[in-house]
Amino acid sequence: MAQKVKYKEIKYKEKTTWKKEAVLLPGYLVVSLWCLFTFLVIGWIILASFSTTKEIFSDTMFATGLHPENYVKALFTHNVSKYFMNSLIYTLIACTGIVCVAAPAAYVLARFVFRGNKLLQSLFIAALGIPAIMIIMPLFSVITSMRLTNSRMVLILLYICINVPFTIFFLITFFKTLPYDFEEAAAIDGCGPMKTFWVIMLPLAQPGIITVTIFNFITVWNEYFMALIFANKTELRPVAVGLYSMVQSMRYTGDWAGMFAAVVIVFLPTFILYLFLSEKVIAGVTGGAIKG
Amino acid sequence: MKKNKVMMVTFLVPAILSYLLVFLYPTMRTTFMSLFYVENITDSVLKWRWVGLGNFKTLADSTLFMQALKNISLIWLWGGVGVFLLSMLFAVILTSGVKGKSFYRSIIYLPNVVSAVAMGTMWMQYVYNPKFGLFKKVFEFLGLKKLAEVQWTAPEMLFAALVIAYSFGMVGYFMLIFMAGIERIPPDYYEAATMEGASVVKKFFSITLPLLKDVIRTNIVLWSISAVGFFIWSQIFSPLNPEPSTVTPMVYMYQLVFGNNMVVTDRNVGAGAAVGVILTVIVVVLFAITTIVFRDDKIEY
Numbered sequence: 001m002a003q004k005v006k007y008k009e010i011k012y013k014e015k016t017t018w019k020k021e022a023v024l025l026p027g028y029l030v031v032s033l034w035c036l037f038t039f040l041v042i043g044w045i046i047l048a049s050f051s052t053t054k055e056i057f058s059d060t061m062f063a064t065g066l067h068p069e070n071y072v073k074a075l076f077t078h079n080v081s082k083y084f085m086n087s088l089i090y091t092l093i094a095c096t097g098i099v100c101v102a103a104p105a106a107y108v109l110a111r112f113v114f115r116g117n118k119l120l121q122s123l124f125i126a127a128l129g130i131p132a133i134m135i136i137m138p139l140f141s142v143i144t145s146m147r148l149t150n151s152r153m154v155l156i157l158l159y160i161c162i163n164v165p166f167t168i169f170f171l172i173t174f175f176k177t178l179p180y181d182f183e184e185a186a187a188i189d190g191c192g193p194m195k196t197f198w199v200i201m202l203p204l205a206q207p208g209i210i211t212v213t214i215f216n217f218i219t220v221w222n223e224y225f226m227a228l229i230f231a232n233k234t235e236l237r238p239v240a241v242g243l244y245s246m247v248q249s250m251r252y253t254g255d256w257a258g259m260f261a262a263v264v265i266v267f268l269p270t271f272i273l274y275l276f277l278s279e280k281v282i283a284g285v286t287g288g289a290i291k292g
Numbered sequence: 293m294k295k296n297k298v299m300m301v302t303f304l305v306p307a308i309l310s311y312l313l314v315f316l317y318p319t320m321r322t323t324f325m326s327l328f329y330v331e332n333i334t335d336s337v338l339k340w341r342w343v344g345l346g347n348f349k350t351l352a353d354s355t356l357f358m359q360a361l362k363n364i365s366l367i368w369l370w371g372g373v374g375v376f377l378l379s380m381l382f383a384v385i386l387t388s389g390v391k392g393k394s395f396y397r398s399i400i401y402l403p404n405v406v407s408a409v410a411m412g413t414m415w416m417q418y419v420y421n422p423k424f425g426l427f428k429k430v431f432e433f434l435g436l437k438k439l440a441e442v443q444w445t446a447p448e449m450l451f452a453a454l455v456i457a458y459s460f461g462m463v464g465y466f467m468l469i470f471m472a473g474i475e476r477i478p479p480d481y482y483e484a485a486t487m488e489g490a491s492v493v494k495k496f497f498s499i500t501l502p503l504l505k506d507v508i509r510t511n512i513v514l515w516s517i518s519a520v521g522f523f524i525w526s527q528i529f530s531p532l533n534p535e536p537s538t539v540t541p542m543v544y545m546y547q548l549v550f551g552n553n554m555v556v557t558d559r560n561v562g563a564g565a566a567v568g569v570i571l572t573v574i575v576v577v578l579f580a581i582t583t584i585v586f587r588d589d590k591i592e593y
Contacts, residue, residue, distance in 0.1 A: 020389070023492075027385035034382070035399040040426060045414055057423060105307035108300045120308070127315045129513075129575055131521050133545050133568040135318035137325065137333060137561060140550075144334050161314035164307055193299040222407040224524050229550060240409045247413050248531050259417065267410045274405045278398040281405060285465065286472035 042267075049260040056256050070261035074246075078258070079234055080265050083242030086231075087269075089152065090238055091220045094159035095213050102164045103209060106171035107197055111183075121172065127165035132225055140229060155231050159220050167212050170287055174208030175201070214277055215284035218270050239266045319572075326565035333549055333561045340562070347566035357567070360539045363451070367540075368519040371459040375515065376508075378463045383470035384496060401468055403461035412528035415457035420444035445529075451537040454529045462518070466511050473507030474500060509586040516578045520571045541567050 049070055051061040075081045109121055139158070140149075148154045178201065186196040202209075224240040231237055237245070243266045250259040274281055326347055328340035351357045382400060386393050403411055419426045422443055431440035444453040477499065485495050523542040530538040534547070549564040 024385075024388060024390055027388060027390055031382060031385055031390070031396045031400070035396060038399055038402060041414055041419060044426065045418060048418070059424060101306045101310060104303035108303045112296070112300055114300065120304070123311065123316075124307075127311065129517055129579070130315060130319060131517070131542075131568065131571045131575065132523075133521070133542055133564075134322050134572055135314060137549060137565055137568070138318035138321040139314065141333050141335075158314065161310035164310050165315070168307060193296050194302070197299070197303070218405050222405075222409075224407075224409060240407045243407065243409045243413070244527070247409070247417075247528075256417065259413070263410045263413050267406050270405045270407070271402075274398070274402065278401075279394070282397065282401060282468055285401075285404075285468045 045260050046264055049257060049264045051257055053254060053256045053258075067257065070257045071265070073255075073258050074262040074265060078246050078250075078262065080239070080242065080246070080262055082235065083237050083239045084265065086152075086236060086242075087221055087238040087240075090156055090159060091217055093156050094163070094220050095216050097156065097160040098163045098167050098216055099209055099213060101160060102167035103171055103202060103205065104197060105164075106168045107175050107201060107205075109168065110172045110175035111180075121169075124165040124168050128169065136225070136229060143230065149230060150233050150236055152231075152236060155227065155236075158226055158230065159223065162226070163216050163219060167216065170212045170215075170284070171205065171208055173287065174205055178204055211280050211284045211287065214273065214280050217273065218281065221270055242266075322565045322568050325562055326569045328562045330561040330565075331559065335561075343562065347560070347563045348570070350560070350563050351566055351570070356536060356539060357541070357544055359536050360541045360544045361570075363537065364519055364522055364540050366451070367455055367458070367522060368516065371455045371462070371519070372512075372515050374455075375459045375462050375466055376511070378459075379466035380470055382463065382467045383474055384500065386467075387471055387474045388492075397468070397471070401464035404465050408461075408524045409528060411461055412457065412525055415453075415460075416445065416528055419457070420453055447535055447537065450529060450535055454525055454538055457529075458522075458525050462515075466515070469507060469511055469514075470504065473504050477503050505586050509582045512582050513579055517575055520575055541571055 047061060048056050050066050050068065052064065052067055052070075055061050055063055075084075109117060143149055143154055182200050182204070183196055186200055187193075191199070221238075222240055223238070224244070227238050227241045228244075232241065234242075243262055246262050247259055250256070250262075325340070327342065327344060329343045329346070330340050332339075382396075386396055390396070418424075422428065422445070425444070427442070427444065428440050431437075431442075443449060481499050481503075482495060485499060490498070521542060522540040523546070526534065526538045526540050526543045529535075534543055545564045545567040548559065548567070549561050
């Protein structure tokens with residue numbers, strides 16, 4: 001046994017030699033090229049957003065220096081600042097709401113045995129496969145007949161309800177991994193089950209909740225279809241729908257530099273979030289998909 | 293125990309209510325509505341006119357809808373082949389002990405965190421631009437005159453351009469899931485194979501691929517769901533009056549029920565509901581097929 005371990009150690013050290021790296025060279029090349037392409041696209045868009053339309057077309061970017069006024073124009077003349085605030089409001093409230101609804105439910109489904117538990121779990125999982133088109137028409141007719149279209153609250157409520165199944169699904173696996181000792185100890189000390197959840201279990205589940213919330217943040221921030229149908233008014237539009245309508249209008253006015261500035265503004269928040277938290281985001285994807 | 297019951301009910305009720313409100317009730321109503329002629333989306337059930345399978349017949353007779361179905365099948369097939377090959381290749385490369393793995397992984401996944409509208413605009417207005425586009429520049433630099441002259445945004449190339457741009461972003465997503473699957477495979481398997489002198493290719497086909505069966509299945513289901521819901525990219529690639537080559541069933545439904553342009557003239561919400569039912573059936577059938585094809589029970593290590 002001891003010998004085997006030794007052998008492993010030697011082999012491990014060998015891994016970092018030149019020969020090993022040379023074998024991996026084609027692999028490095030492929031992924032590097034792919035990443036280079038991504039960098040080129042994003043880098044060029046950022047450069048172009050500081051340039052002028054004329055310079056972009058004549059391939060003489062920055063001949064007349066930097067043009068930050070593209071951003072001023074996009075933010076204020078084209079209402080991007082308004083769309084941005086809308087998105088921020090929708091995303092922050094919806095993400096909080098999703099956790100408030102999904103976490104308690106996931107906790108009960110993960111830790112208590114009762115009749116119908118399996119059925120409820122399968123129902124929530126099935127929701128992940130229902131195309132948006134199946135739910136949009138009845139929702140629209142109900143919301144219109146209640147005269148609630150173009151309301152922030154309705155859109156936020158929809159965002160919460162739509163993202164609850166995925167969040168429950170994600171958090172169930174998370175709550176299952178927590179030890180049972182805490183609940184038992186709390187029960188012996190006379191702590192009620194509700195209090196146990198809010199005071200003991202929820203803080204313990206924090207890492208899982210943060211991961212799934214970052215994931216939800218990106219989903220809600222980028223959501224397009226629901227907003228297109230339920231909030232298609234300048235004052236209510238989130239960034240995705242706002243950018244779309246702006247791109248269309250800028251194609252007619254021919255303001256390409258302004259259009260690229262708007263793209264950068266829309267792209268920035270999730271990009272920065274990702275820059276700092278990419279490990280968490282990635283954990284959210286794999287944690288959600290691998291069990292299904 | 294009684295306390296526990298009260299807690300369980302209070303904790304579950306909001307989630308169940310939200311489910312009934314946004315998933316169960318609408319799905320049932322849409323299914324029901326697909327059997328009626330409904331002129332206006334806000335019409336009450338009393339105004340609906342029973343047509344049985346008439347809406348499905350109308351759709352089958354509509355060339356645009358059939359084109360839309362063909363389009364998503366082609367997106368599913370060609371995009372799927374490209375995305376699965378590339379994401380599997382990247383996953384294998386990044387799990388083979390390269391340095392800077394998490395850096396590469398983050399960059400390749402990046403398009404998925406950015407708004408699809410922003411990504412689509414970058415492709416459509418920059419990468420494919422016939423004047424200053426990246427594709428033109430790169431192909432010119434490489435001396436590939438023919439490729440540099442391709443008009444990506446012309447109607448006959450638009451569909452290919454759409455599939456390429458869409459698939460580019462999806463590669464990162466499926467790569468992550470493949471990577472997680474590969475990392476679950478115990479390293480001893482590979483070590484034993486290496487000691488026996490197995491090549492990289494042999495190891496991939498004899499160890500990685502067979503053990504990834506259930507991950508591949510998950511990915512096929514996820515890819516199918518995303519292909520069925522294909523919408524934003526079509527809108528970006530062909531705004532205003534949709535080009536037939538970019539119309540997907542979702543776009544068709546949108547025009548039929550909410551749209552205000554000339555492509556779909558006859559407004560029938562029931563037919564829109566029928567589109568939804570068809571798409572759901574497609575997802576369920578694909579799910580069933582993958583379950584049968586990949587019947588192998590769960591692998592335990």
